[in-house]
Amino acid sequence: xxxxxxxxxxxxLRGEAVSRQGKxxxxxxxxxxxxxxxxxxxxASRAMVNDLGQAVCLGLFGISFNIVFKYSGLLxxxxxAFFGFSAYAEALLLQSFGNFPVPLLVLAAGLSxxxxxxxxxxxxxxxxxxYFSMTTLAIGAGxxxxxxxxxxxxxxxxxxxxxxxxxxxVLPGWQWDSPGITQTYWLVLAILIPxxxxxxxxxxxxxxxxxxxxxxxxxxxxxxxxxxxxxxxxANFTLxxxxxxxxxxxxxxxxxxxxxxxxxxxxxTTVIIIxxxxxxxxxxxxxxxxxxxxxxxxWLSALTPHWQIWLGLAFILMVLFAPGGIAGLVxxxxxxxxxxxxxxxxx
Amino acid sequence: xxxxxxxxxxxxxxxxAGVPVLANVNFSLRAGERLGLIGPNGAGKTTLINVITxxxxxxxxxxxxxxxxxxxxxxxxxxxxxxxxxxQILSLFPEMTVVENIRNAVLRYRGLxxxxxxxxxxxxxxxxxxxxxxALAGLGHALDQRVDTLPYGMQRRLDIALxxxxxxxLMILDEPAAGLSAAExxxxxxxxxxxxxxxxxxxxxxxxxxxxxxADRIMVLDYGSVLAEGTPAEVRANPEVxxxxxxxxxx
Numbered sequence: 160x161x162x163x164x165x166x167x168x169x170x171x172l173r174g175e176a177v178s179r180q181g182k183x184x185x186x187x188x189x190x191x192x193x194x195x196x197x198x199x200x201x202x203a204s205r206a207m208v209n210d211l212g213q214a215v216c217l218g219l220f221g222i223s224f225n226i227v228f229k230y231s232g233l234l235x236x237x238x239x240a241f242f243g244f245s246a247y248a249e250a251l252l253l254q255s256f257g258n259f260p261v262p263l264l265v266l267a268a269g270l271s272x273x274x275x276x277x278x279x280x281x282x283x284x285x286x287x288x289x290y291f292s293m294t295t296l297a298i299g300a301g302x303x304x305x306x307x308x309x310x311x312x313x314x315x316x317x318x319x320x321x322x323x324x325x326x327x328x329v330l331p332g333w334q335w336d337s338p339g340i341t342q343t344y345w346l347v348l349a350i351l352i353p354x355x356x357x358x359x360x361x362x363x364x365x366x367x368x369x370x371x372x373x374x375x376x377x378x379x380x381x382x383x384x385x386x387x388x389x390x391x392x393x394a395n396f397t398l399x400x401x402x403x404x405x406x407x408x409x410x411x412x413x414x415x416x417x418x419x420x421x422x423x424x425x426x427x428t429t430v431i432i433i434x435x436x437x438x439x440x441x442x443x444x445x446x447x448x449x450x451x452x453x454x455x456x457x458w459l460s461a462l463t464p465h466w467q468i469w470l471g472l473a474f475i476l477m478v479l480f481a482p483g484g485i486a487g488l489v490x491x492x493x494x495x496x497x498x499x500x501x502x503x504x505x506x
Numbered sequence: 507x508x509x510x511x512x513x514x515x516x517x518x519x520x521x522x523a524g525v526p527v528l529a530n531v532n533f534s535l536r537a538g539e540r541l542g543l544i545g546p547n548g549a550g551k552t553t554l555i556n557v558i559t560x561x562x563x564x565x566x567x568x569x570x571x572x573x574x575x576x577x578x579x580x581x582x583x584x585x586x587x588x589x590x591x592x593x594q595i596l597s598l599f600p601e602m603t604v605v606e607n608i609r610n611a612v613l614r615y616r617g618l619x620x621x622x623x624x625x626x627x628x629x630x631x632x633x634x635x636x637x638x639x640x641a642l643a644g645l646g647h648a649l650d651q652r653v654d655t656l657p658y659g660m661q662r663r664l665d666i667a668l669x670x671x672x673x674x675x676l677m678i679l680d681e682p683a684a685g686l687s688a689a690e691x692x693x694x695x696x697x698x699x700x701x702x703x704x705x706x707x708x709x710x711x712x713x714x715x716x717x718x719x720x721a722d723r724i725m726v727l728d729y730g731s732v733l734a735e736g737t738p739a740e741v742r743a744n745p746e747v748x749x750x751x752x753x754x755x756x757x
Contacts, residue, residue: 361622364625364626364627365621365622365623365624365625365626366613366618366619366620366621366622366624366626366629367620367621367622368622368626369606369609369610369613369619369626370610370613370619370620372602373599373602373610376599376600376601376602377597377598377599377600379597380593380597380598380599380668381610382580382581382582382585383559383561383581383582383585383590383591383593383597384582384585384590384610384611384614384668384672385582385585385586385614385615385619385672386582386614386619386620387582388582390620391620394620
């Protein structure tokens with residue numbers, strides 16, 4: 160037994176040494192990113208904070224898409240169904256229960272979306288590759304047409320607005336009288352960041368996350384090791400749906416407006432573009448992608464009405480020449496610089 | 507014999523696209539018994555294993571394990587009853603390290619595999635068990651190596667370590683020495699001989715030295731049917747077996 164303990168100790172030390180640098184770098188980048196986002200209202204203009212509010216919601220949506228893509232290897236073409244469903248749900252909840260604390264309403268929308276993901280996941284997660292994508296595409300199209308046609312509930316093409324209460328209850332006994340952009344932004348972040356961190360911890364730190372990765376790497380062997388691989392993938396899909404739900408609910412609060420733009424098939428492709436521009440290999444990559452997407456659409460749309468062509472071109476170039484996205488480029492650059500610095504110190 | 511067999515195969519038949527691969531196969535295995543399954547290429551050995559472990563559903567017949575009809579159970583449910591298999595074409599977790607591969611098996615065996623409220627890194631006894639099985643399979647020096655950087659012979663041993671780490675009642679090994687050099691084959695046989703213990707074994711293998719070293723009973727499949735069955739000496743002496751499989755030069 161003592162030999163095993165020694166081997167164990169050695170393995171732990173060595174494993175830590177090998178992965179410490181990479182993990183430290185990722186942790187530093189995460190803290191930097193989240194810190195800059197949280198502190199943005201201190202140095203950014205109101206217009207920028209407004210944009211950032213949209214960007215972080217899109218970013219969480221991108222993380223949700225990427226949880227299915229990166230961790231289960233499944234490409235969803237109808238992810239906006241979850242985002243849009245929750246955005247409408249949040250708008251309707253605020254209409255009826257405007258005096259309830261906002262985090263509770265967001266949680267309710269997120270949980271309903273998780274349930275929706277669990278039910279729809281039964282259909283699509285059993286399928287692989289293109290069949291999964293086609294099933295999600297059909298689901299996305301179905302949800303869009305319901306939102307479009309059922310105008311009694313969704314407002315049809317007009318969408319829903321005016322659902323934000325004048326007095327926003329942050330927590331029981333803590334109300335904001337018509338909160339400003341900055342206040343809303345911080346409220347959004349206060350719900351968004353813990354949600355994203357919780358999902359990250361589930362996937363990166365727990366046996367459940369390990370099972371998800373094992374199924375992704377070799378589903379057949381995992382099955383023959385006794386894992387119920389369908390349930391593992393379904394649980395991951397449900398987790399992603401929950402995050403998309405929180406993103407959609409926060410989007411409704413941040414925009415005070417919900418329309419079919421947040422549930423149509425174009426939006427399902429937007430989230431793919433966001434995730435790939437930001438980088439799918441890093442958990443927080445889609446947040447960078449969302450910031451870049453919003454900034455680029457602002458900047459490009461001022462220059463040319465055909466801005467989406469240029470953005471699409473950038474997406475194609477990104478996929479062809481920088482499949483790791485912006486996060487991948489930054490990491491590669493950083494690794495090169497660090498290696499060069501280390502070499503110089505050795506010489 | 508009043509004792510219920512560990513595994514009972516009853517009138518099993520299986521075909522692919524109308525071509526019969528298994529035709530009315532019957533046999534049973536007692537607890538702790540070690541069966542070598544041999545036969546020419548295409549005799550249906552791997553198909554038989556796939557039907558037993560749940561990768562394929564049979565066209566007819568039953569698979570009874572521990573007295574329970576498991577013919578319609580999916581692979582993961584059969585595995586949890588205590589049967590673990592290896593693969594002729596290696597099937598590992600290529601981007602994980604040796605110890606992480608084995609940990610996947612240990613987590614499942616201990617029922618911790620989908621816990622989401624505990625930190626994986628804190629489950630030190632799971633890691634210790636994984637290290638233990640790595641050492642048993644002679645991989646103690648390669649714990650942190652990623653599997654896709656591992657030489658083939660070591661990947662073969664890892665495959666066996668995954669099976670051992672599930673502490674099965676029935677071990678099903680599909681050509682564990684496939685593609686190995688003579689020296690590596692001897693290592694694998696040594697590892698198996700010292701670790702199988704009281705576990706029952708179904709061993710598919712072309713290398714007869716491996717079969718003779720590990721099996722106490724041999725079954726010969728030919729064209730999907732049982733051609734002969736018996737002790738190694740009986741099978742070796744069987745003229746029919748010599749004709750279709752072992753070749754006149756054998757023995």
